[in-house]
Amino acid sequence: MDERSEQAGGKQAPVIEPGYTFGSVTDKISAIVLTRPTSTSWFVGFGVFFLITMMMLYAIGYLFVRGIGIWGVNIPVGWGFAIVNFVWWIGIGHAGTLISAILLLLRQSWRNSINRFAEAMTLFAVASAGIFPLIHVGRPWLAYWMFPYPSTMGIWPQFRSPLVWDVFAVSTYFTISLVFWFIGLIPDLATLRDRSENRWARIIYGMLAMGWRGSARHWFRYETAYLLLAGLATPLVLSVHTVVSFDFATGIVPGWHTTIFPPYFVAGAIYSGFAMVLMLSIPIRKIYGLEDFITERHLDNSAKVMLATGLIVAYGYVIEAFMGWYSGNRYDAFTLWNRLHGPYAFFYYMLLACNIVIPQVLWIRKLRTKPLVLFVVAGVILVGMWLERFIIVVVSLQRDFLNSSWGMFYPTRWDWMTYIGTIGMFLAAMFLFVRILPMISIFEMRTLLPEAEVKE
Amino acid sequence: MKRPPTYGMLAEFDSPTALVAAAHRTHEAGYQKIDAYSPFPVEGLAEAIGFHKNNVPLVVLIGGLIGGLSGYAMQYWISAVSYPLNVGGKPYHSWPAFIVVTFEMTILFAGLSAVFGMLALNGLPMPYHPVFNAPRFAFATKDRFFLIVFSSDPKYDGVRTRQFLESLTPKSISEVPS
Numbered sequence: 001m002d003e004r005s006e007q008a009g010g011k012q013a014p015v016i017e018p019g020y021t022f023g024s025v026t027d028k029i030s031a032i033v034l035t036r037p038t039s040t041s042w043f044v045g046f047g048v049f050f051l052i053t054m055m056m057l058y059a060i061g062y063l064f065v066r067g068i069g070i071w072g073v074n075i076p077v078g079w080g081f082a083i084v085n086f087v088w089w090i091g092i093g094h095a096g097t098l099i100s101a102i103l104l105l106l107r108q109s110w111r112n113s114i115n116r117f118a119e120a121m122t123l124f125a126v127a128s129a130g131i132f133p134l135i136h137v138g139r140p141w142l143a144y145w146m147f148p149y150p151s152t153m154g155i156w157p158q159f160r161s162p163l164v165w166d167v168f169a170v171s172t173y174f175t176i177s178l179v180f181w182f183i184g185l186i187p188d189l190a191t192l193r194d195r196s197e198n199r200w201a202r203i204i205y206g207m208l209a210m211g212w213r214g215s216a217r218h219w220f221r222y223e224t225a226y227l228l229l230a231g232l233a234t235p236l237v238l239s240v241h242t243v244v245s246f247d248f249a250t251g252i253v254p255g256w257h258t259t260i261f262p263p264y265f266v267a268g269a270i271y272s273g274f275a276m277v278l279m280l281s282i283p284i285r286k287i288y289g290l291e292d293f294i295t296e297r298h299l300d301n302s303a304k305v306m307l308a309t310g311l312i313v314a315y316g317y318v319i320e321a322f323m324g325w326y327s328g329n330r331y332d333a334f335t336l337w338n339r340l341h342g343p344y345a346f347f348y349y350m351l352l353a354c355n356i357v358i359p360q361v362l363w364i365r366k367l368r369t370k371p372l373v374l375f376v377v378a379g380v381i382l383v384g385m386w387l388e389r390f391i392i393v394v395v396s397l398q399r400d401f402l403n404s405s406w407g408m409f410y411p412t413r414w415d416w417m418t419y420i421g422t423i424g425m426f427l428a429a430m431f432l433f434v435r436i437l438p439m440i441s442i443f444e445m446r447t448l449l450p451e452a453e454v455k456e
Numbered sequence: 457m458k459r460p461p462t463y464g465m466l467a468e469f470d471s472p473t474a475l476v477a478a479a480h481r482t483h484e485a486g487y488q489k490i491d492a493y494s495p496f497p498v499e500g501l502a503e504a505i506g507f508h509k510n511n512v513p514l515v516v517l518i519g520g521l522i523g524g525l526s527g528y529a530m531q532y533w534i535s536a537v538s539y540p541l542n543v544g545g546k547p548y549h550s551w552p553a554f555i556v557v558t559f560e561m562t563i564l565f566a567g568l569s570a571v572f573g574m575l576a577l578n579g580l581p582m583p584y585h586p587v588f589n590a591p592r593f594a595f596a597t598k599d600r601f602f603l604i605v606f607s608s609d610p611k612y613d614g615v616r617t618r619q620f621l622e623s624l625t626p627k628s629i630s631e632v633p634s
Contacts, residue, residue: 159557160543160553165560175564175567190597191495191598194595194597210575213588217510219501232516233563444496446496446599447496455473
């Protein structure tokens with residue numbers, strides 16, 4: 001059954017409230033960018049997150065001066081916050097691509113009102129993620145050595161290493177996410193060019209729109225290209241977190257060396273990504289009065305995706321624990337024991353509570369449409385997914401094969417400043433995005449209206 | 457070359473249904489050089505103006521093949537020819553380890569080909585276009601639908617084309633200066 005007749009059946013909340021026309025949809029979304037005065041709270045919010053970004057730059061600057069020793073990393077825990085945060089951010093990015101590419105292929109038209117800012121979220125999350133491996137390499141000014149380029153040293157990257165795969169996966173992911181987001185923006189930039197009263201805004205949006213005029217030939221090629229990009233981005237997004245999990249799974253450290261990692265990482269990525277989508281969309285729809293476009297249906301569907309991926313993640317935990325026992329490998333068994341009873345046991349129980357127990361409230365249909373409840377649950381899931389990566393990275397390394405080489409990891413203030421700093425950078429970028437670009441895809445919203453259908 | 461004084465005749469409609477119907481009739485009336493403008497992709501519009509096939513998939517296929525082949529060739533050449541390094545006794549040409557980068561390069565090249573191929577085939581960026589001079593054309597990115605008959609069409613005639621377009625009951629008709 002197609003989306004519009006399903007709405008008419010009145011079974012579910014609609015993806016767009018009735019009564020809108022092509023013109024009113026356009027005006028409502030473009031007004032946020034073009035005519036709505038910038039509120040004081042926007043300046044305050046942006047200012048605060050901008051200062052937090054500056055704090056991050058300070059922490060990174062100090063890192064460059066003093067070296068990795070200012071962090072809590074040590075031997076045996078050589079991968080500390082940097083890798084935890086990298087995996088967490090990359091995972092968050094995955095929901096954006098899932099919404100824009102996979103749901104497009106599955107013809108889920110409810111995605112149209114959230115795909116634009118979910119894609120923006122992907123870009124900023126991947127940018128935040130990308131910082132960590134760069135600053136973690138020790139000599140970040142030589143980070144370009146990771147790419148294969150002909151050098152006078154006569155050496156090349158080692159293509160049997162998952163760390164090199166990761167360089168290719170993450171940089172491809174960022175590039176494709178960027179172009180996907182940008183070509184989605186082109187028709188809307190043309191709308192802003194034609195709607196704008198301000199001469200400079202017209203020039204800038206006009207340059208970015210590249211002379212888009214909505215020709216039927218252009219739309220035909222555009223739709224083909226967009227669909228193909230979605231088809232390419234779908235395996236790409238699944239590959240990215242798979243490759244990230246290879247960084248661990250190809251190692252022999254107990255707790256890392258397991259075949260469940262790729263699917264379990266991908267599910268966890270989508271889980272945390274949808275949590276971030278909800279944490280962003282719930283305040284945005286409230287503040288900008290977009291409840292008609294981001295309806296209860298979107299909240300409900302996102303909650304269902306979280307519930308499903310959360311159960312896959314729970315299955316991953318169960319299999320990890322089961323294999324710890326069933327493999328008969330004493331080091332694997334000890335890893336499990338160490339998670340349950342070791343020095344970081346508190347965080348493991350927190351992880352189980354945040355990722356498995358609390359999200360089960362989403363089974364209740366009424367709660368799935370309560371923005372406040374969803375906001376809190378999404379926050380809990382984001383904390384839980386961060387803890388998951390902490391458990392995987394730190395707790396596995398902390399006690400490996402020889403107890404003479406055991407150790408502890410304590411994050412320093414520089415670890416925290418860098419981590420919180422990337423959250424500030426991410427949110428500052430989101431603030432800029434909602435102010436200068438249409439956060440909902442205007443042309444795709446037009447196609448959702450009943451008048452958009454061509455009657456024979 | 458001296459350009460003709462008009463670029464084309466532009467008719468305005470207020471719904472996608474009216475535009476597709478008008479485009480069909482114009483095409484059937486024998487006009488070859490026509491185009492339609494809409495604020496969102498309208499199903500069947502490209503077919504209605506007689507544009508059935510686009511080359512974006514071919515460009516993407518070629519891009520993807522180049523990306524994948526060059527990605528694999530690069531790894532083979534680096535690992536087995538230019539800088540053979542024995543890592544744990546693994547063969548120099550350890551193809552399973554090369555699949556990930558080959559895959560990523562395929563996606564990267566195919567994706568960029570889709571974007572730049574689409575833009576190039578569409579002739580974008582093109583900051584200036586005569587149709588922008590039409591008085592109501594700014595609404596083509598909001599809620600109006602336009603059909604144009606280019607003056608380069610062999611059947612184009614200032615008077616008769618206008619009469620024909622009027623028979624399609626558009627909201628307005630204007631001549632686009634070139």
